[in-house]
Amino acid sequence: MRLEYFQLIDRIVELDLRDQTIRTEARVPNESTIFEGHFPGYPLMPGVLLIEAMAQTAGWLVIGVTKFTRMPFFAALKEAKLRSFVSPGETLLLSAKLLHQGSGFAVAKAEIRCGDKLACNAEITFRLVEFPSPDFRANMEKMAAILEFPMGALAHG
Amino acid sequence: MMSSTFETVAGIIAETCDIPRETIKPESHAINDLGIDSLDFLDIAFAIDKAFGIKMPLEQWTQEVNDGKATTDQYFQLNNLCTRIDELVAAKSA
Secondary structure: OEHHHOEOOOEEEEEEOOOOEEEEEEEOOOOOHHHHHOOOOOOOOOHHHHHHHHHHHHHHHHHHHOOOOOEEEEEEEEEEEEOOOOOOOOEEEEEEEEEEEEOOEEEEEEEEEEOOEEEEEEEEEEEEEOOOOHHHHHHHHHHHHHOOOOHHHHHHO | OOHHHHHHHHHHHHHHHOOOHHHOOOOOEOOOOOOOOHHHHHHHHHHHHHHHOOOOOHHHHHHHHHOOOOOHHHHHEHHHHHHHHHHHHHHHHO
16 A cells, blocks of 8 residues: 555456455555654554455445446445554455445445454445546546556456 | 425435425425525435335436426425335325
């Protein structure tokens, strides 16, 4: 992850449009100024950033399901549980499953595992809107390429 | 409209949106009178679907309103909403 660019996931591992699921992974950096404040001498990945990582994972799922026709914006968070501490250097395995899509919204449940341990989970709602501009969409496509988003899956899904 | 449908819907709205139950009337418009926005209405729709074992076609309703083919009154005034729910329940058991 590149915390300074608000990129919370490194790679899309699998996108399954039939099951409407996604798996991603991310490695928490060993060093970041964030850890100087959160907390001095006891660095922990902030819970709000874990939630953002789940939102980015679920968001790419929504982009896949809607075949890059809509941009999902974070709209609601429910039943978020931060179950265990996440430290610098840990590798996160993230996943999400779509629960609902329609009438301008999408709802997904998401979770993060560190090894066998469930680190956090939540239900996330997105507002779906048309891409604000061609540049915006182009930037998302660039990010998709960085994250190895499987564009080919859109044609078959 | 079945009065029990309204009671259930009013209860869901009161609980989901923290609106006093006594202010929710059959003639209330969910958006214009009760101030419910689309995000809250999504939760209400999920709860209604679960309570009645139906699937409200929210996407279709939204599209009809956006296209000018229907007014929001037809779907979001509670007595009309309850009639739509009764129709969906009847269609399910037909």
